[in-house]
Amino acid sequence: MDVDTGLLRQTALFQGMEDGDIRRLLDCLHCPVRRYGRGEFLWHTGDIVPMAGIVLDGCVDAVQYGEDGAATLTARQEKGGVFGDLLMAAGQVSPLSLVASSDGAEVLFLPLDGILSDCGRGCACHIALRRNLLAETSRKFWQLRRRLAYLTEPQLRRRILLFLRDCREEAGCDYFRLPYSRQEMAEVLGVNRSALSRELGRMQREGLLEFYRSSFRLKA
Amino acid sequence: MDVDTGLLRQTALFQGMEDGDIRRLLDCLHCPVRRYGRGEFLWHTGDIVPMAGIVLDGCVDAVQYGEDGAATLTARQEKGGVFGDLLMAAGQVSPLSLVASSDGAEVLFLPLDGILSDCGRGCACHIALRRNLLAETSRKFWQLRRRLAYLTEPQLRRRILLFLRDCREEAGCDYFRLPYSRQEMAEVLGVNRSALSRELGRMQREGLLEFYRSSFRLKA
DNA sequence: AAAATTACGTTGCCGTGGCAACGAAAGGAG
DNA sequence: CTCCTTTCGTTGCCACGGCAACGTAATTTT
Numbered sequence: 393m394d395v396d397t398g399l400l401r402q403t404a405l406f407q408g409m410e411d412g413d414i415r416r417l418l419d420c421l422h423c424p425v426r427r428y429g430r431g432e433f434l435w436h437t438g439d440i441v442p443m444a445g446i447v448l449d450g451c452v453d454a455v456q457y458g459e460d461g462a463a464t465l466t467a468r469q470e471k472g473g474v475f476g477d478l479l480m481a482a483g484q485v486s487p488l489s490l491v492a493s494s495d496g497a498e499v500l501f502l503p504l505d506g507i508l509s510d511c512g513r514g515c516a517c518h519i520a521l522r523r524n525l526l527a528e529t530s531r532k533f534w535q536l537r538r539r540l541a542y543l544t545e546p547q548l549r550r551r552i553l554l555f556l557r558d559c560r561e562e563a564g565c566d567y568f569r570l571p572y573s574r575q576e577m578a579e580v581l582g583v584n585r586s587a588l589s590r591e592l593g594r595m596q597r598e599g600l601l602e603f604y605r606s607s608f609r610l611k612a
Numbered sequence: 613m614d615v616d617t618g619l620l621r622q623t624a625l626f627q628g629m630e631d632g633d634i635r636r637l638l639d640c641l642h643c644p645v646r647r648y649g650r651g652e653f654l655w656h657t658g659d660i661v662p663m664a665g666i667v668l669d670g671c672v673d674a675v676q677y678g679e680d681g682a683a684t685l686t687a688r689q690e691k692g693g694v695f696g697d698l699l700m701a702a703g704q705v706s707p708l709s710l711v712a713s714s715d716g717a718e719v720l721f722l723p724l725d726g727i728l729s730d731c732g733r734g735c736a737c738h739i740a741l742r743r744n745l746l747a748e749t750s751r752k753f754w755q756l757r758r759r760l761a762y763l764t765e766p767q768l769r770r771r772i773l774l775f776l777r778d779c780r781e782e783a784g785c786d787y788f789r790l791p792y793s794r795q796e797m798a799e800v801l802g803v804n805r806s807a808l809s810r811e812l813g814r815m816q817r818e819g820l821l822e823f824y825r826s827s828f829r830l831k832a
Numbered sequence: 833a834a835a836a837t838t839a840c841g842t843t844g845c846c847g848t849g850g851c852a853a854c855g856a857a858a859g860g861a862g
Numbered sequence: 863c864t865c866c867t868t869t870c871g872t873t874g875c876c877a878c879g880g881c882a883a884c885g886t887a888a889t890t891t892t
Contacts, residue, residue, distance in 0.1 A: 478750045481746040481750035482750045482754060483743075487754075504743075508739050508743050508746075510738075510739070518730075519729050519730070523728050526701040526746065526749070527701060527702065527703055529749055530701035530749060533753045533756065536757060539760065540760055540763065543760065543763040543764065543802065544763065548878075573839070574839070574840060574841090582763065583879075585840085586843090586880080586881075586882090587879050587880065589840065589841055590841085590842075590879085591879090593841070593842080605840075605888090766880080767848085768849070793868095794869070794870060795870095803849075804849065804850050805870085806851075806852085809870065809871055810872075812871095813871070813872080825858085825870075
Protein backbone atom coordinates (compact mmCIF):
# COMPACT_ATOMS: atom_id res chain seq x y z
CA MET A 393 0.00 0.00 0.00
CA ASP A 394 1.67 3.16 -1.14
CA VAL A 395 -0.73 6.06 -1.44
CA ASP A 396 -0.36 9.78 -0.98
CA THR A 397 -1.34 10.39 2.64
CA GLY A 398 -0.96 14.10 2.01
CA LEU A 399 -3.95 13.94 -0.33
CA LEU A 400 -5.91 11.66 1.95
CA ARG A 401 -5.45 14.01 4.90
CA GLN A 402 -7.48 16.57 2.98
CA THR A 403 -10.37 14.24 2.21
CA ALA A 404 -13.58 14.13 4.17
CA LEU A 405 -12.95 10.66 5.54
CA PHE A 406 -9.40 11.16 6.81
CA GLN A 407 -9.74 14.73 7.93
CA GLY A 408 -7.90 15.56 11.13
CA MET A 409 -5.67 12.49 11.09
CA GLU A 410 -1.92 12.14 11.10
CA ASP A 411 -0.04 10.36 8.33
CA GLY A 412 0.80 7.49 10.67
CA ASP A 413 -2.82 7.02 11.63
CA ILE A 414 -3.86 6.92 8.02
CA ARG A 415 -1.26 4.34 7.12
CA ARG A 416 -2.27 2.16 10.02
CA LEU A 417 -5.92 2.44 9.05
CA LEU A 418 -5.29 1.55 5.42
CA ASP A 419 -3.31 -1.43 6.57
CA CYS A 420 -5.94 -2.45 9.10
CA LEU A 421 -8.85 -2.20 6.65
CA HIS A 422 -7.09 -3.86 3.73
CA CYS A 423 -8.09 -1.14 1.32
CA PRO A 424 -7.67 -2.06 -2.33
CA VAL A 425 -6.53 0.49 -4.90
CA ARG A 426 -7.60 0.20 -8.52
CA ARG A 427 -7.22 2.04 -11.81
CA TYR A 428 -10.01 2.47 -14.34
CA GLY A 429 -10.10 3.63 -17.93
CA ARG A 430 -12.58 6.22 -19.13
CA GLY A 431 -16.06 4.75 -19.34
CA GLU A 432 -15.23 1.74 -17.21
CA PHE A 433 -17.83 0.83 -14.60
CA LEU A 434 -16.99 0.60 -10.92
CA TRP A 435 -20.52 -0.61 -10.18
CA HIS A 436 -23.66 -1.12 -12.17
CA THR A 437 -27.22 -0.26 -11.35
CA GLY A 438 -28.60 -3.18 -9.33
CA ASP A 439 -25.30 -4.10 -7.69
CA ILE A 440 -24.93 -4.16 -3.96
CA VAL A 441 -22.13 -1.78 -3.10
CA PRO A 442 -19.99 -3.04 -0.22
CA MET A 443 -17.48 -0.21 -0.01
CA ALA A 444 -16.98 3.49 -0.45
CA GLY A 445 -14.27 5.00 -2.62
CA ILE A 446 -11.94 7.96 -2.60
CA VAL A 447 -10.79 9.40 -5.90
CA LEU A 448 -6.99 9.52 -5.83
CA ASP A 449 -6.77 10.72 -9.40
CA GLY A 450 -9.13 11.46 -12.24
CA CYS A 451 -12.88 11.63 -12.00
CA VAL A 452 -15.80 9.35 -11.09
CA ASP A 453 -19.42 9.96 -12.07
CA ALA A 454 -22.63 8.68 -10.55
CA VAL A 455 -25.07 8.07 -13.38
CA GLN A 456 -28.73 7.22 -13.27
CA TYR A 457 -30.49 5.55 -16.16
CA GLY A 458 -34.09 6.46 -16.87
CA GLU A 459 -36.69 3.99 -18.09
CA ASP A 460 -35.94 5.13 -21.61
CA GLY A 461 -32.25 4.41 -21.10
CA ALA A 462 -31.25 8.06 -21.01
CA ALA A 463 -28.34 8.70 -18.66
CA THR A 464 -28.42 11.59 -16.22
CA LEU A 465 -25.39 12.66 -14.25
CA THR A 466 -26.37 12.90 -10.61
CA ALA A 467 -23.00 13.46 -8.96
CA ARG A 468 -19.36 13.87 -9.88
CA GLN A 469 -16.35 13.32 -7.65
CA GLU A 470 -12.93 14.60 -8.57
CA LYS A 471 -9.56 14.18 -6.90
CA GLY A 472 -10.10 13.80 -3.16
CA GLY A 473 -13.84 13.24 -3.49
CA VAL A 474 -15.76 10.50 -1.67
CA PHE A 475 -18.34 8.36 -3.44
CA GLY A 476 -20.36 5.25 -2.72
CA ASP A 477 -20.68 6.06 0.95
CA LEU A 478 -24.43 6.35 0.83
CA LEU A 479 -24.70 3.34 -1.42
CA MET A 480 -22.81 0.99 0.87
CA ALA A 481 -24.59 2.42 3.89
CA ALA A 482 -27.96 1.59 2.37
CA GLY A 483 -27.03 -2.07 1.99
CA GLN A 484 -29.47 -2.39 -0.88
CA VAL A 485 -29.27 -2.63 -4.62
CA SER A 486 -27.86 0.54 -6.09
CA PRO A 487 -30.23 2.79 -8.08
CA LEU A 488 -27.30 4.22 -10.02
CA SER A 489 -24.06 3.25 -11.70
CA LEU A 490 -20.57 4.53 -10.97
CA VAL A 491 -18.39 5.22 -13.97
CA ALA A 492 -14.85 6.47 -14.41
CA SER A 493 -15.21 9.64 -16.45
CA SER A 494 -11.53 10.25 -17.04
CA ASP A 495 -8.73 8.10 -18.26
CA GLY A 496 -6.58 6.50 -15.61
CA ALA A 497 -8.94 7.19 -12.73
CA GLU A 498 -7.35 5.86 -9.57
CA VAL A 499 -9.53 4.88 -6.67
CA LEU A 500 -8.96 3.81 -3.08
CA PHE A 501 -11.70 1.59 -1.69
CA LEU A 502 -12.79 1.37 1.94
CA PRO A 503 -14.89 -1.67 2.89
CA LEU A 504 -17.82 -0.96 5.16
CA ASP A 505 -17.18 -3.98 7.37
CA GLY A 506 -13.70 -2.80 8.18
CA ILE A 507 -14.90 0.67 9.06
CA LEU A 508 -17.58 -0.57 11.40
CA SER A 509 -15.69 -3.30 13.20
CA ASP A 510 -13.06 -2.77 15.87
CA CYS A 511 -9.50 -3.33 14.85
CA GLY A 512 -8.79 -4.91 18.22
CA ARG A 513 -6.22 -2.26 19.07
CA GLY A 514 -8.88 0.25 20.07
CA CYS A 515 -7.19 2.92 18.00
CA ALA A 516 -8.65 6.40 18.13
CA CYS A 517 -8.25 6.91 14.41
CA HIS A 518 -10.69 4.10 13.73
CA ILE A 519 -13.30 5.97 15.71
CA ALA A 520 -12.45 9.20 13.91
CA LEU A 521 -12.93 7.45 10.59
CA ARG A 522 -16.41 6.38 11.58
CA ARG A 523 -17.23 9.87 12.72
CA ASN A 524 -15.95 11.30 9.46
CA LEU A 525 -17.96 8.85 7.42
CA LEU A 526 -21.12 9.71 9.30
CA ALA A 527 -20.35 13.41 8.92
CA GLU A 528 -19.80 13.04 5.19
CA THR A 529 -23.04 11.19 4.56
CA SER A 530 -24.99 13.64 6.68
CA ARG A 531 -23.36 16.55 4.85
CA LYS A 532 -24.72 15.15 1.62
CA PHE A 533 -28.12 14.79 3.22
CA TRP A 534 -28.31 18.42 4.31
CA GLN A 535 -26.99 19.57 0.99
CA LEU A 536 -29.78 17.68 -0.73
CA ARG A 537 -32.24 19.13 1.69
CA ARG A 538 -31.18 22.67 0.94
CA ARG A 539 -31.72 22.01 -2.72
CA LEU A 540 -35.14 20.62 -1.93
CA ALA A 541 -35.91 23.89 -0.17
CA TYR A 542 -35.33 25.72 -3.44
CA LEU A 543 -37.55 23.38 -5.39
CA THR A 544 -40.45 23.64 -2.98
CA GLU A 545 -40.49 27.43 -3.17
CA PRO A 546 -43.31 28.19 -5.61
CA GLN A 547 -42.26 31.69 -6.66
CA LEU A 548 -39.26 32.01 -8.91
CA ARG A 549 -38.00 35.22 -7.38
CA ARG A 550 -38.05 33.83 -3.84
CA ARG A 551 -36.42 30.68 -5.12
CA ILE A 552 -33.56 32.71 -6.54
CA LEU A 553 -33.24 34.80 -3.39
CA LEU A 554 -33.14 31.69 -1.22
CA PHE A 555 -30.34 30.35 -3.33
CA LEU A 556 -28.32 33.55 -3.54
CA ARG A 557 -28.62 34.18 0.18
CA ASP A 558 -27.22 30.74 0.85
CA CYS A 559 -24.36 31.52 -1.50
CA ARG A 560 -23.75 34.85 0.17
CA GLU A 561 -23.70 33.22 3.58
CA GLU A 562 -21.25 30.64 2.37
CA ALA A 563 -19.05 33.31 0.84
CA GLY A 564 -19.34 35.51 3.90
CA CYS A 565 -19.53 38.56 1.67
CA ASP A 566 -22.14 40.48 -0.34
CA TYR A 567 -19.99 40.07 -3.37
CA PHE A 568 -19.33 36.54 -4.58
CA ARG A 569 -18.75 34.43 -7.64
CA LEU A 570 -20.69 31.26 -8.35
CA PRO A 571 -19.11 28.08 -9.66
CA TYR A 572 -22.10 27.57 -11.96
CA SER A 573 -22.96 28.54 -15.49
CA ARG A 574 -26.45 29.94 -16.02
CA GLN A 575 -27.57 26.57 -17.29
CA GLU A 576 -26.23 24.79 -14.22
CA MET A 577 -27.67 27.38 -11.90
CA ALA A 578 -31.04 26.94 -13.58
CA GLU A 579 -30.82 23.18 -13.07
CA VAL A 580 -30.03 23.54 -9.38
CA LEU A 581 -33.06 25.80 -9.02
CA GLY A 582 -35.18 23.59 -11.20
CA VAL A 583 -36.20 26.31 -13.65
CA ASN A 584 -35.83 27.21 -17.28
CA ARG A 585 -32.61 29.00 -18.17
CA SER A 586 -34.20 31.88 -20.01
CA ALA A 587 -36.77 32.33 -17.26
CA LEU A 588 -33.90 32.59 -14.81
CA SER A 589 -32.13 35.19 -16.93
CA ARG A 590 -35.33 37.15 -17.28
CA GLU A 591 -36.02 37.23 -13.57
CA LEU A 592 -32.40 38.06 -12.72
CA GLY A 593 -32.67 40.97 -15.12
CA ARG A 594 -35.84 42.20 -13.45
CA MET A 595 -34.29 41.95 -10.03
CA GLN A 596 -31.30 43.94 -11.15
CA ARG A 597 -33.52 46.66 -12.61
CA GLU A 598 -35.37 46.82 -9.30
CA GLY A 599 -32.07 47.23 -7.47
CA LEU A 600 -32.23 44.00 -5.49
CA LEU A 601 -29.17 42.77 -7.19
CA GLU A 602 -26.16 43.45 -9.35
CA PHE A 603 -24.53 40.82 -11.46
CA TYR A 604 -22.39 40.17 -14.44
CA ARG A 605 -22.08 36.59 -15.61
CA SER A 606 -21.18 34.62 -12.51
CA SER A 607 -20.33 37.58 -10.30
CA PHE A 608 -23.09 38.70 -7.96
CA ARG A 609 -23.65 41.44 -5.45
CA LEU A 610 -26.74 40.78 -3.39
CA LYS A 611 -28.43 43.76 -1.75
CA ALA A 612 -31.51 42.13 -0.28
CA MET B 613 -32.53 1.49 32.93
CA ASP B 614 -35.81 -0.26 32.44
CA VAL B 615 -37.12 0.13 28.93
CA ASP B 616 -39.22 -2.06 26.69
CA THR B 617 -36.70 -4.06 24.68
CA GLY B 618 -39.57 -5.57 22.73
CA LEU B 619 -40.31 -2.15 21.27
CA LEU B 620 -36.65 -1.35 20.73
CA ARG B 621 -36.10 -4.56 18.80
CA GLN B 622 -38.51 -3.24 16.18
CA THR B 623 -36.76 0.11 15.77
CA ALA B 624 -34.32 0.90 13.02
CA LEU B 625 -31.34 1.21 15.34
CA PHE B 626 -31.79 -2.04 17.27
CA GLN B 627 -33.10 -4.15 14.44
CA GLY B 628 -31.83 -7.71 14.42
CA MET B 629 -30.60 -7.70 18.01
CA GLU B 630 -31.47 -9.88 20.98
CA ASP B 631 -32.93 -8.50 24.19
CA GLY B 632 -29.70 -9.22 26.01
CA ASP B 633 -27.63 -7.36 23.46
CA ILE B 634 -29.89 -4.36 23.69
CA ARG B 635 -29.70 -4.24 27.47
CA ARG B 636 -25.95 -4.48 27.38
CA LEU B 637 -25.75 -1.70 24.81
CA LEU B 638 -28.01 0.62 26.75
CA ASP B 639 -25.91 -0.01 29.81
CA CYS B 640 -22.66 0.49 27.91
CA LEU B 641 -23.76 3.74 26.28
CA HIS B 642 -25.37 5.27 29.35
CA CYS B 643 -28.51 6.20 27.48
CA PRO B 644 -30.71 8.69 29.30
CA VAL B 645 -34.50 8.45 29.16
CA ARG B 646 -36.65 11.56 29.51
CA ARG B 647 -40.27 12.60 29.44
CA TYR B 648 -41.57 15.74 27.78
CA GLY B 649 -44.87 17.56 27.87
CA ARG B 650 -46.62 18.71 24.72
CA GLY B 651 -44.82 21.68 23.19
CA GLU B 652 -41.68 21.16 25.20
CA PHE B 653 -38.44 21.53 23.24
CA LEU B 654 -35.86 18.75 23.05
CA TRP B 655 -33.52 21.02 21.07
CA HIS B 656 -33.75 24.49 19.65
CA THR B 657 -32.62 25.82 16.30
CA GLY B 658 -28.95 26.67 16.65
CA ASP B 659 -28.16 23.99 19.22
CA ILE B 660 -25.50 21.41 18.56
CA VAL B 661 -27.18 18.05 18.85
CA PRO B 662 -24.93 15.44 20.49
CA MET B 663 -27.30 12.47 20.44
CA ALA B 664 -30.06 10.78 18.54
CA GLY B 665 -33.37 9.79 20.09
CA ILE B 666 -35.88 6.98 19.88
CA VAL B 667 -39.52 7.74 20.64
CA LEU B 668 -40.65 5.27 23.29
CA ASP B 669 -44.05 6.86 23.60
CA GLY B 670 -45.90 9.80 22.12
CA CYS B 671 -44.69 11.91 19.25
CA VAL B 672 -41.78 14.18 18.36
CA ASP B 673 -41.81 16.80 15.60
CA ALA B 674 -38.95 18.40 13.70
CA VAL B 675 -39.91 22.01 13.05
CA GLN B 676 -38.21 24.60 10.91
CA TYR B 677 -38.77 28.30 11.47
CA GLY B 678 -38.79 30.59 8.45
CA GLU B 679 -37.37 34.10 8.48
CA ASP B 680 -40.86 35.37 9.19
CA GLY B 681 -41.14 33.05 12.18
CA ALA B 682 -43.61 30.73 10.54
CA ALA B 683 -43.17 27.12 11.62
CA THR B 684 -43.18 24.32 9.10
CA LEU B 685 -43.30 20.69 10.09
CA THR B 686 -40.51 18.86 8.30
CA ALA B 687 -40.66 15.46 9.97
CA ARG B 688 -42.65 13.59 12.56
CA GLN B 689 -41.58 10.54 14.53
CA GLU B 690 -44.04 8.42 16.42
CA LYS B 691 -43.57 5.44 18.71
CA GLY B 692 -40.45 3.58 17.63
CA GLY B 693 -39.24 6.35 15.35
CA VAL B 694 -35.68 7.62 15.26
CA PHE B 695 -34.85 11.33 15.20
CA GLY B 696 -31.82 13.54 15.54
CA ASP B 697 -29.55 11.02 13.86
CA LEU B 698 -28.72 13.32 10.97
CA LEU B 699 -28.39 16.28 13.28
CA MET B 700 -25.83 14.69 15.57
CA ALA B 701 -23.99 13.23 12.61
CA ALA B 702 -23.60 16.68 11.08
CA GLY B 703 -21.87 17.98 14.19
CA GLN B 704 -23.03 21.48 13.38
CA VAL B 705 -25.66 23.86 14.62
CA SER B 706 -29.11 22.48 13.99
CA PRO B 707 -31.26 24.22 11.35
CA LEU B 708 -34.41 22.98 13.04
CA SER B 709 -35.98 22.46 16.42
CA LEU B 710 -37.29 19.24 17.94
CA VAL B 711 -40.54 19.49 19.85
CA ALA B 712 -42.66 17.01 21.73
CA SER B 713 -46.02 17.09 19.96
CA SER B 714 -47.90 14.90 22.38
CA ASP B 715 -48.30 14.91 26.12
CA GLY B 716 -45.98 12.61 28.00
CA ALA B 717 -43.63 11.92 25.12
CA GLU B 718 -40.99 9.51 26.33
CA VAL B 719 -37.62 9.48 24.64
CA LEU B 720 -34.51 7.31 24.81
CA PHE B 721 -31.33 9.14 23.88
CA LEU B 722 -28.23 7.59 22.34
CA PRO B 723 -25.04 9.67 22.52
CA LEU B 724 -22.98 9.72 19.34
CA ASP B 725 -19.68 9.28 21.17
CA GLY B 726 -20.84 6.05 22.73
CA ILE B 727 -22.02 4.68 19.42
CA LEU B 728 -18.75 5.41 17.67
CA SER B 729 -16.30 4.31 20.33
CA ASP B 730 -15.47 0.74 21.21
CA CYS B 731 -16.91 -0.59 24.40
CA GLY B 732 -13.69 -2.46 25.07
CA ARG B 733 -15.46 -5.79 25.01
CA GLY B 734 -15.53 -5.90 21.22
CA CYS B 735 -19.19 -6.85 21.28
CA ALA B 736 -20.82 -7.61 17.97
CA CYS B 737 -23.94 -5.70 18.90
CA HIS B 738 -22.00 -2.49 19.09
CA ILE B 739 -20.96 -2.98 15.49
CA ALA B 740 -24.51 -3.80 14.51
CA LEU B 741 -25.72 -0.60 16.14
CA ARG B 742 -23.28 1.44 14.03
CA ARG B 743 -24.40 -0.36 10.92
CA ASN B 744 -28.03 0.27 11.76
CA LEU B 745 -27.39 3.94 12.39
CA LEU B 746 -25.66 4.32 9.07
CA ALA B 747 -28.45 2.41 7.35
CA GLU B 748 -31.09 4.62 8.94
CA THR B 749 -29.43 7.87 7.93
CA SER B 750 -28.86 6.64 4.40
CA ARG B 751 -32.46 5.48 4.19
CA LYS B 752 -33.55 9.02 4.93
CA PHE B 753 -31.15 10.28 2.29
CA TRP B 754 -32.57 8.07 -0.45
CA GLN B 755 -36.08 8.86 0.61
CA LEU B 756 -35.32 12.56 0.22
CA ARG B 757 -33.73 11.87 -3.11
CA ARG B 758 -36.81 10.11 -4.42
CA ARG B 759 -38.87 13.11 -3.46
CA LEU B 760 -36.41 15.33 -5.25
CA ALA B 761 -36.97 13.24 -8.34
CA TYR B 762 -40.66 14.15 -8.23
CA LEU B 763 -39.95 17.84 -7.85
CA THR B 764 -37.53 17.98 -10.74
CA GLU B 765 -40.03 16.46 -13.14
CA PRO B 766 -41.46 19.44 -15.02
CA GLN B 767 -44.73 17.89 -16.21
CA LEU B 768 -47.41 17.35 -13.64
CA ARG B 769 -48.68 14.14 -15.18
CA ARG B 770 -45.26 12.51 -15.26
CA ARG B 771 -44.66 13.70 -11.74
CA ILE B 772 -47.80 11.93 -10.59
CA LEU B 773 -46.94 8.78 -12.52
CA LEU B 774 -43.45 8.71 -11.05
CA PHE B 775 -44.95 8.91 -7.60
CA LEU B 776 -47.70 6.37 -8.14
CA ARG B 777 -45.35 3.88 -9.73
CA ASP B 778 -43.10 4.11 -6.70
CA CYS B 779 -46.12 3.50 -4.51
CA ARG B 780 -47.19 0.55 -6.62
CA GLU B 781 -43.73 -0.95 -6.44
CA GLU B 782 -43.69 -0.55 -2.70
CA ALA B 783 -47.11 -2.12 -2.40
CA GLY B 784 -46.22 -4.88 -4.85
CA CYS B 785 -49.69 -4.69 -6.33
CA ASP B 786 -51.57 -2.61 -8.91
CA TYR B 787 -54.14 -1.82 -6.28
CA PHE B 788 -52.97 0.09 -3.24
CA ARG B 789 -54.01 2.62 -0.65
CA LEU B 790 -51.96 5.70 0.14
CA PRO B 791 -51.34 6.98 3.65
CA TYR B 792 -51.80 10.55 2.41
CA SER B 793 -54.71 12.91 2.11
CA ARG B 794 -54.94 14.83 -1.16
CA GLN B 795 -53.41 17.84 0.51
CA GLU B 796 -50.47 15.81 1.79
CA MET B 797 -50.00 14.06 -1.53
CA ALA B 798 -49.97 17.44 -3.23
CA GLU B 799 -47.28 18.64 -0.82
CA VAL B 800 -45.09 15.62 -1.45
CA LEU B 801 -45.37 16.27 -5.17
CA GLY B 802 -44.94 19.99 -4.71
CA VAL B 803 -48.10 20.98 -6.55
CA ASN B 804 -51.38 22.69 -5.90
CA ARG B 805 -54.08 20.45 -4.47
CA SER B 806 -56.77 21.38 -6.96
CA ALA B 807 -54.34 21.00 -9.84
CA LEU B 808 -53.58 17.51 -8.56
CA SER B 809 -57.26 16.62 -8.37
CA ARG B 810 -57.80 17.98 -11.85
CA GLU B 811 -54.98 15.99 -13.38
CA LEU B 812 -55.95 12.82 -11.52
CA GLY B 813 -59.43 13.23 -12.94
CA ARG B 814 -58.09 13.60 -16.46
CA MET B 815 -55.92 10.53 -16.08
CA GLN B 816 -58.86 8.51 -14.87
CA ARG B 817 -60.97 9.65 -17.82
CA GLU B 818 -58.17 8.58 -20.13
CA GLY B 819 -58.06 5.17 -18.51
CA LEU B 820 -54.56 5.41 -17.08
CA LEU B 821 -55.89 5.14 -13.64
CA GLU B 822 -58.75 4.36 -11.33
CA PHE B 823 -59.09 5.87 -7.91
CA TYR B 824 -61.44 6.72 -5.15
CA ARG B 825 -60.15 8.87 -2.32
CA SER B 826 -56.92 7.20 -1.25
CA SER B 827 -57.43 3.94 -3.11
CA PHE B 828 -55.66 3.66 -6.44
CA ARG B 829 -55.42 1.19 -9.25
CA LEU B 830 -52.62 2.07 -11.62
CA LYS B 831 -52.82 0.76 -15.18
CA ALA B 832 -49.82 2.45 -16.75
C1' DA C 833 -6.39 37.48 -36.25
C1' DA C 834 -10.26 35.20 -38.09
C1' DA C 835 -13.47 31.77 -37.48
C1' DA C 836 -16.12 28.71 -34.87
C1' DT C 837 -18.22 27.50 -30.69
C1' DT C 838 -20.27 28.28 -26.48
C1' DA C 839 -22.59 31.11 -22.96
C1' DC C 840 -25.76 34.65 -21.98
C1' DG C 841 -29.49 38.16 -22.47
C1' DT C 842 -33.87 39.29 -24.63
C1' DT C 843 -38.38 38.80 -26.40
C1' DG C 844 -43.02 36.95 -28.05
C1' DC C 845 -46.13 33.36 -27.68
C1' DC C 846 -48.94 30.35 -25.20
C1' DG C 847 -49.90 26.38 -22.15
C1' DT C 848 -49.67 24.61 -17.62
C1' DG C 849 -50.75 24.92 -13.32
C1' DG C 850 -51.65 28.30 -9.19
C1' DC C 851 -55.45 30.39 -6.90
C1' DA C 852 -59.98 31.17 -5.12
C1' DA C 853 -64.51 29.87 -4.59
C1' DC C 854 -68.14 26.64 -4.36
C1' DG C 855 -70.81 22.32 -3.75
C1' DA C 856 -70.92 17.56 -2.57
C1' DA C 857 -69.46 13.73 -0.03
C1' DA C 858 -67.40 11.71 4.01
C1' DG C 859 -66.44 11.52 8.71
C1' DG C 860 -67.21 12.83 13.77
C1' DA C 861 -69.60 14.68 17.78
C1' DG C 862 -73.49 15.37 20.42
C1' DC D 863 -80.49 11.22 13.56
C1' DT D 864 -78.76 16.05 12.98
C1' DC D 865 -75.24 19.29 12.96
C1' DC D 866 -70.65 20.53 12.19
C1' DT D 867 -66.11 19.94 10.29
C1' DT D 868 -63.05 18.22 7.06
C1' DT D 869 -61.88 16.37 2.68
C1' DC D 870 -62.37 16.12 -2.07
C1' DG D 871 -63.85 17.25 -6.86
C1' DT D 872 -64.86 20.93 -10.12
C1' DT D 873 -64.49 25.14 -12.59
C1' DG D 874 -63.14 29.93 -14.34
C1' DC D 875 -59.65 33.07 -14.47
C1' DC D 876 -55.09 34.47 -15.45
C1' DA D 877 -50.21 34.99 -14.27
C1' DC D 878 -46.01 32.72 -14.17
C1' DG D 879 -42.83 30.52 -16.37
C1' DG D 880 -41.64 27.01 -20.27
C1' DC D 881 -40.18 27.06 -24.94
C1' DA D 882 -38.14 28.52 -29.16
C1' DA D 883 -35.70 31.75 -31.69
C1' DC D 884 -32.40 35.26 -32.28
C1' DG D 885 -28.55 38.61 -31.46
C1' DT D 886 -24.56 39.62 -28.88
C1' DA D 887 -20.69 38.86 -25.98
C1' DA D 888 -17.18 35.77 -24.43
C1' DT D 889 -14.21 31.97 -25.21
C1' DT D 890 -11.69 28.62 -27.81
C1' DT D 891 -9.67 26.82 -32.01
C1' DT D 892 -6.71 26.74 -35.95
